[in-house]
Amino acid sequence: MNDKELLKDYVKKHWAAYTIAVLLIIASNIDQALLPLLLGHFTDRLQQGLLTMQDVIRYSLLVLAVAVTYNALFALGQYTVMKLGRRFEFFTRDKLFGKFSELGVQYYAKQGNGKLLSYVLNDVTYVREAISNGITQTTNAVFLLLSCIVMMLISGIPPLLICVSAGPLLLIPFLVVYFGPRIRERSRRVQESIAAMTEAAEEQLNGIRISKTFAVEEIARARYGATVDGITEKQLKLVRLSSLFQSLLPFLGSISLVISLLSGGFMVMNGSLTLGSFVALTLYLRIIGGPLQQIGNVINMMQRSGASLERVNRLMAEVPDVRDSEKPARLEAVHDIMLSGLTFTYPGSSLPALKNLNLSIREGQTLGIVGKTGSGKSTLIHLLLRIYDPPEGSMCINGRDIHTYSLDSLRSTIAYVPQDGFLFSTTIRDNIAFSDRAAPMLLIEDGARQAMIYDNIIRFPDRFDTRLGERGVTLSGGQRQRTSLARGLIKNSSLLILDDSMSAVDAVTEKGILASLRSMRKGKTTLIVSHRISAVMHADQIIVLEEGQLAESGTHPELLARQGIYAAMHKLQEEGLQDAADQ
Numbered sequence: 061m062n063d064k065e066l067l068k069d070y071v072k073k074h075w076a077a078y079t080i081a082v083l084l085i086i087a088s089n090i091d092q093a094l095l096p097l098l099l100g101h102f103t104d105r106l107q108q109g110l111l112t113m114q115d116v117i118r119y120s121l122l123v124l125a126v127a128v129t130y131n132a133l134f135a136l137g138q139y140t141v142m143k144l145g146r147r148f149e150f151f152t153r154d155k156l157f158g159k160f161s162e163l164g165v166q167y168y169a170k171q172g173n174g175k176l177l178s179y180v181l182n183d184v185t186y187v188r189e190a191i192s193n194g195i196t197q198t199t200n201a202v203f204l205l206l207s208c209i210v211m212m213l214i215s216g217i218p219p220l221l222i223c224v225s226a227g228p229l230l231l232i233p234f235l236v237v238y239f240g241p242r243i244r245e246r247s248r249r250v251q252e253s254i255a256a257m258t259e260a261a262e263e264q265l266n267g268i269r270i271s272k273t274f275a276v277e278e279i280a281r282a283r284y285g286a287t288v289d290g291i292t293e294k295q296l297k298l299v300r301l302s303s304l305f306q307s308l309l310p311f312l313g314s315i316s317l318v319i320s321l322l323s324g325g326f327m328v329m330n331g332s333l334t335l336g337s338f339v340a341l342t343l344y345l346r347i348i349g350g351p352l353q354q355i356g357n358v359i360n361m362m363q364r365s366g367a368s369l370e371r372v373n374r375l376m377a378e379v380p381d382v383r384d385s386e387k388p389a390r391l392e393a394v395h396d397i398m399l400s401g402l403t404f405t406y407p408g409s410s411l412p413a414l415k416n417l418n419l420s421i422r423e424g425q426t427l428g429i430v431g432k433t434g435s436g437k438s439t440l441i442h443l444l445l446r447i448y449d450p451p452e453g454s455m456c457i458n459g460r461d462i463h464t465y466s467l468d469s470l471r472s473t474i475a476y477v478p479q480d481g482f483l484f485s486t487t488i489r490d491n492i493a494f495s496d497r498a499a500p501m502l503l504i505e506d507g508a509r510q511a512m513i514y515d516n517i518i519r520f521p522d523r524f525d526t527r528l529g530e531r532g533v534t535l536s537g538g539q540r541q542r543t544s545l546a547r548g549l550i551k552n553s554s555l556l557i558l559d560d561s562m563s564a565v566d567a568v569t570e571k572g573i574l575a576s577l578r579s580m581r582k583g584k585t586t587l588i589v590s591h592r593i594s595a596v597m598h599a600d601q602i603i604v605l606e607e608g609q610l611a612e613s614g615t616h617p618e619l620l621a622r623q624g625i626y627a628a629m630h631k632l633q634e635e636g637l638q639d640a641a642d643q
């Protein structure tokens with residue numbers, strides 16, 4: 061998508077409504093420009109002593125009618141444009157949110173949440189303002205100016221007098237060329253510092269517990285304060301420049317009024333201009349002051365929204381790192397998984413996280429994956445979910461390259477329970493039924509029982525309808541993990557992946573969960589990543605990763621007999637348990 065396409069698409073789709081709105085505003089401008097003409101006529105007839113009482117009433121009613129129609133037409137035009145603007149805002153935010161879900165983790169790692177939020181909040185608002193107020197004010201300004209010039213000519217004001225009076229207006233384009241890019245640059249800096257502040261605020265709020273426990277609130281406050289100071293300074297710079305620019309425009313209007321007074325007044329005195337035409341001229345020049353001011357506003361607005369539109373369009377044009385192939389197949393169930401010479405290096409990293417991994421996982425098997433921290437366990441899982449893309453041909457599901465399946469079907473078929481399963485600020489029920497909001501209550505309760513969180517939940521006052529998060533209850537680390545585990549279990553998927561998902565659960569509860577997993581997962585494939593031998597010892601096959609390589613594989617007894625890394629890990633953990641029991 062190239063620059064400005066987002067807006068172009070929208071305007072193209074709603075061109076009829078926009079045309080009607082612009083026509084309404086043009087009609088209101090022509091209507092408004094009739095006022096000085098009427099008053100000019102009135103003055104001339106008054107001066108000539110031709111006015112009767114009835115004429116005065118007729119003129120008053122005419123002025124009233126012009127004012128009422130002007131207001132009605134303008135209000136209708138403005139309402140239509142504003143409504144379209146609000147719809148644009150909704151449409152764009154919706155598109156942006158769609159884009160956010162499409163983009164990969166790599167993009168988020170680079171961008172930061174504050175920046176992305178500022179796209180949705182500030183940038184979209186600036187563009188909306190430009191297309192709503194921009195269209196109303198530009199149409200208003202241009203057509204009011206044109207109508208006034210035409211009416212001035214109709215009123216019998218000599219063209220030379222109009223040219224002389226309107227002369228100072230010719231300076232406007234020069235002012236715009238000078239101020240425009242400068243305002244745009246300063247506005248960009250303000251936008252960037254607002255994004256930095258949002259990011260800092262978000263980080264401080266997310267890390268508030270840590271700040272408190274380390275008693276470093278002052279440091280946190282100072283760090284946030286520094287980002288706010290930056291904004292004020294940059295905003296003031298922007299305000300100074302745009303105020304100077306906006307004040308110069310009406311100043312030029314005033315100069316043109318002075319010129320018209322000098323030359324027009326002289327012409328009335330020597331009889332070459334009627335008093336009515338002179339009155340009309342001064343009134344027209346007063347009216348013109350408004351559109352001039354609007355031109356200033358529109359330019360400022362366009363500068364601001366131009367930068368915003370550029371940013372939004374750039375984001376919309378981002379191509380996700382991981383995406384579907386041309387004609388992706390639907391993955392219905394995972395039968396077997398095959399890794400052949402899988403080597404993977406994270407983008408920007410020099411060392412591979414996985415090296416020449418060969419592995420076959422049969423349907424119904426439980427595979428335990430252990431290894432020291434940083435050995436590549438989570439990387440392997442991320443590749444299976446295509447959070448990062450594995451090299452072509454290195455990873456097959458049901459005999460087909462993983463890239464041939466649609467991302468949606470791959471991720472919805474696999475049940476994945478990460479270590480830090482995020483819980484949303486909604487009810488426990490909605491959190492568990494995350495992948496299927498219509499899941500029956502019995503299934504949700506069953507999942508909670510298997511994850512051994514059921515007893516905790518029913519002790520909450522609203523049981524499964526208890527709200528979590530900011531306005532609800534706070535779960536302990538272990539309760540959070542088990543709720544997230546229940547979310548994975550109710551999918552009853554052909555492939556369940558537990559990525560260190562019981563690390564915060566005590567040993568007794570873990571044992572219970574594993575026992576229920578063994579009975580409910582019969583015939584289905586389960587991958588258990590863990591630091592604890594106790595979590596994988598019953599697996600059909602266990603692999604040990606060491607610096608991204610497959611160091612050992614076998615069953616628990618086989619690996620113990622090998623006296624290798626696994627056996628050493630087992631010994632260490634047994635000793636740890638023994639020490640804990642002795643204390």
Ligand SMILES: Nc1ncnc2c1ncn2[C@@H]1O[C@H](COP(=O)(O)OP(=O)(O)OP(=O)(O)O)[C@@H](O)[C@H]1O
Nearest residue numbers: 406407409413431432433434435436437438439440
């Ligand atoms: N997004 C990333 N970008 C670059 N390198 C990464 C990224 N994620 C992980 N790594 C690196 O890849 C290697 C393997 O990491 P991985 O998270 O797979 O290890 P792990 O075995 O799951 O560790 P842990 O048990 O601590 O979760 C590590 O050296 C890590 O620093």
